[in-house]
Amino acid sequence: MCRRSVMERPMAPISISRKDEMMAELTPKERVMRMFRKEPVDMMPFFSGMGMVLMPAIKELGYQFPKVHTNAEMMAKSAIASSRMFGFDSVVVPYDMTCESEAIGNTISLYEDSMDILYPTIPEKMWKSMDEVQIPKNIMELGRMPLVVEALKICKKEAPELALGAWTLGPFTMSGQLLELDILLKGVFKQKAKVEETLDKITDMIIKVGQAYQAAGADFITLREMGTGTDLISPRTWKDMIQPRMRKILAAWKSPKVLHICGATNLIIEMMADCGADAVSVDIKNCLNESREKIGNDNLLLGNFDVFALPCKAETTVEEAVAGIKQNIDGTVDAVWPGCDLWPDIKEENMRAIVKTAREYGSKPSPAVGRL
Helix, strand or coil, rough: CCCEEEEECCCCCCCCCHHHHHHHHHHHHHHHHHHHHCECCCCEEEHHHHHHCCCHHHHCCCCHHHHCCCCCCHHHHHHHHHHHHHHCEEEEEECCCCHHHHHHCCCCCCCCCCCCCCCEEEECCCCCHHHHHCCCHHHHCCCCCCHHHHHHHHHHHCCCCCCCEEEEEEEHHHHHHCCCHHHHHHHHHHHHHHHHEEEEEHHHHHHHHHHHHHHHHCCEEECHHHHHCCCCCCCCHHHHHHHHHHHHHHHHCCCCCEEEEECCCCCCHHHHHHHHHHCEECCCCCCCHHHHHHHCCCCCCEEEEECCCCEEEECCCCCHHHHHHHHHHCCCCCEEEECCCCCCCCCCCCCCHHHHHHHHHHHCCCCCCCCC
């Protein structure tokens, strides 16, 4: 990762009494929502808009991991327990990427009797061509979609102090949950009009899903067009085919909203920042300093610590985890935020050190957000 000193932006002075009053009032939710509004916060937020469920919390609740995907109360309570146990600023559902695919009719393997960390998977996709793609008008009533809505409502009621996040995949990435991805990848060059027609159908579905999550109480929402980094799609294709649909989806959702893309993103980061999101989120392949140079200090940049190497890898020491988060913050992020879903089987001492470092080392103002 590239490194340089954290850039600071002057801000109006705040009286000591007012500062103390505001700091005393800040809850995790207030900290996150102030950050999205680019208002000063008391410390650097540590949160995510992607999966944050952790095994220590699941074990404390006495749950089996696969069952948290199929029970609204278990989903909500495991999300809340994970955040409270480790001091995160947000609680996020759902956890897996197959909810919409299940709702349109695909059979999902849920592994409900397993004691292992197994996410739902799609053994076989029923659509074999783009011509077959038809999205049910009542998708929010099908499969586990009502379960996710109910989990959001439970989180809203039971954890009002935490920022409530929800997410959905972007249309290109979502297509890989509905069709074999190589159908679209080949179609980009040979059947462009058909690919765009398919993406438009999925785009309309994603808008509806996001609006339903917001209506259920989500404080912010993340659009995860994960499979469109430049190690898979060229910047030209991204501009022509991906960006217009990002803009359409984000324009239909209320703020705050985040755009996340996995893989290499430095070549498209300026286009990402021009899609209508309140913040852009990147993963570990991104050079944060280069992205900051390109998008400037007025855009919120979230990222991008390694979700396996720092909190989970057996040989990673606490000291190495701390150093990794300091490097992350030196990349001029506005909040410490994982590069993807957290892997549930963490080392508790590493995760606690990661959060502590974000709070303490991240006490300096970030480029877009000041400090109280």
